Amino acid sequence: MKRGLVLRRIAAIPLTVLAVGATLSAAQAADNKKQFKYQDKPGPNGAKCVGCRFFKKPNACTIVHGKISPNGWCIAWAK
Ligand code: SF4
Numbered sequence: 001m002k003r004g005l006v007l008r009r010i011a012a013i014p015l016t017v018l019a020v021g022a023t024l025s026a027a028q029a030a031d032n033k034k035q036f037k038y039q040d041k042p043g044p045n046g047a048k049c050v051g052c053r054f055f056k057k058p059n060a061c062t063i064v065h066g067k068i069s070p071n072g073w074c075i076a077w078a079k
Contacts, residue, residue, distance in 0.1 A: 037074055
């Protein structure tokens with residue numbers, strides 16, 4: 001391998017690491033159900049998404065991304 005090519009590849013490594021990191025962050029942001037320990041069943045004391053201030057009819061949430069169940073629950077639950 002030529003010296004110039006080796007140097008260019010070494011210089012590209014930080015950009016590759018940044019790109020992978022950005023992709024992971026986007027993926028994590030797209031699905032944060034694990035982060036908030038979301039579950040499809042009621043939480044402590046029967047708390048449900050339908051009774052949470054962050055619930056959006058019919059099956060969405062302002063905090064947890066994606067489709068959720070009105071009967072679900074997560075650690076961000078708030079009356
Ligand atoms: S914050 Fe949690 S408990 Fe409240 S609606 Fe969203 S997922 Fe359900």
